[in-house]
Amino acid sequence: MAELSELEHCVLGVVSLRQPCTPYALRKVFLDSPSAHWSGSAGAIYPLVRRLERAGLLRSAPDESSGRAARVYRVTPAGRRRLRAWLAPPLDARARFEFDPLRLRVRFLGALLPAQQEAFFKDAADALDAAHAEAQATLDASPLAEDPWRHAASLGALRAIESRRAWLEEIRNLLPAGGVE
C-alpha cells in the first residue's frame, strides 16, 4: 500500500490502543465520537481492516470468546512502524490546518438577511455552548493519569470550542450593527 488515508492511519492507531480488537469495537469508537467526520459505517471499516491485513499492517485471529464469525485484530511490527511514520516529524502538510464547517458557513453569511444573520449567531452560540458542555464532560471522563494522550486530545477539543465561541463573539461585535450586505 503506497499511501494510507487519514482514516486508515487512525484505525491503525485505535487498534494499537485497544488490541486485541474486533471490527465492531473499532466502529464503536467512531460511532460514539461526537465528531461527524467519520461515520464508522460498516461498509468503511470491514473492508478497511481487511485491506490493512492484506498489506501486513494488521493481523487477525478468530475470536475464541464468541460464537460469532468474529476476528480480533492486532497491529503488526510493520503496522507499528507505519503508525510511527505517520506521527513523526515532519508534520504532513494536510495536518497543518483544521477544517471548521462553522467558519465555512460564516464566509457566506452575506447571503442571509440581517435578521437571519442575527439568528445564525444566536443559534451557533447555543450549539457551541452545548458542545462545550459535552466536551467538558468528555474531558472529565478522561483523567490525565489514566491516558495522558486521551486527556490531551479531549482538552484540545474543549479549547477549540472555546476559541470558536470567542471568535463568534468577536466578529459579532466587529460587524456593523444591523447586519451586512
Added chain:
Amino acid sequence: MAELSELEHCVLGVVSLRQPCTPYALRKVFLDSPSAHWSGSAGAIYPLVRRLERAGLLRSAPDESSGRAARVYRVTPAGRRRLRAWLAPPLDARARFEFDPLRLRVRFLGALLPAQQEAFFKDAADALDAAHAEAQATLDASPLAEDPWRHAASLGALRAIESRRAWLEEIRNLLPAGGVE
C-alpha cells in the same frame, strides 16, 4: 437533488460571490486555499457544476470573452434559496465540530518514543507558527470594509491557529517531563 454535500453547498456560495464565474475560476479558489480539505481537482468541479445546473441551482451561458469552450455560471433563485437553507438555523449537526488532524495525531502520540514526542512538539509548533504568519497575511489582505465575511472567516482561521498553538504549549507543560507511555 435530495441533499447537497458540504462541497456542493460551498460551491453554491462561491459562485454567488463571484458570478459570473467559470469553473476554472471556481477551482482556483480551492487550489489557492491553504486548506487541504478540498483539492479543487477538475474531476470534482466540472461534474459538480453540471450536477448543480441539472438540479436547477446554477445556470450557465457561453463565455463571450473567450475563444475557449468555456461557460460561465450563475446561481438561480432556487440555488439562492438552497444556499440560505444551508446557512440558516438550525445549524447542521455536522457543523458543530471542527476536525483537527493535529489533534488526531496527538491522540496516538504514545506510540512514539519520548524523544520523538518532543520532536513532534517542536515540529508542530514550527508548523503552526508558519501557518500563523500565513493566516495573518491573509487577514491583512482581507480588509473588513471590503468584505466583512471574508474578514471574519480569515480572522477565524487565525484564531484557530492561535488556539491550537496555545493548547500545544498547555499539554506540553501538562505532560510528565521526559515523555509518556
Added chain:
DNA sequence: TGTGACATGTAATATGTTACATGATTGA
C-alpha cells in the same frame, strides 16, 4: 422461546482524487 438489540458483513451508490488528453493563450 421469541423478540429486540448486537454484531458481521455485502451491495449499490455517490463523491472526490489522480492521471491523462486536448485545445487556447501568452510571451520569448
Added chain:
DNA sequence: TCAATCATGTAACATATTACATGTCACA
C-alpha cells in the same frame, strides 16, 4: 513560431455512505 502554461474536460480508480441481509446473544 514554438514552448510553456492556462483552461476544459474525461477516465480509471479509491474510498466512504446508506441500505440491506443475516446470524447471534441477552433476557423477559
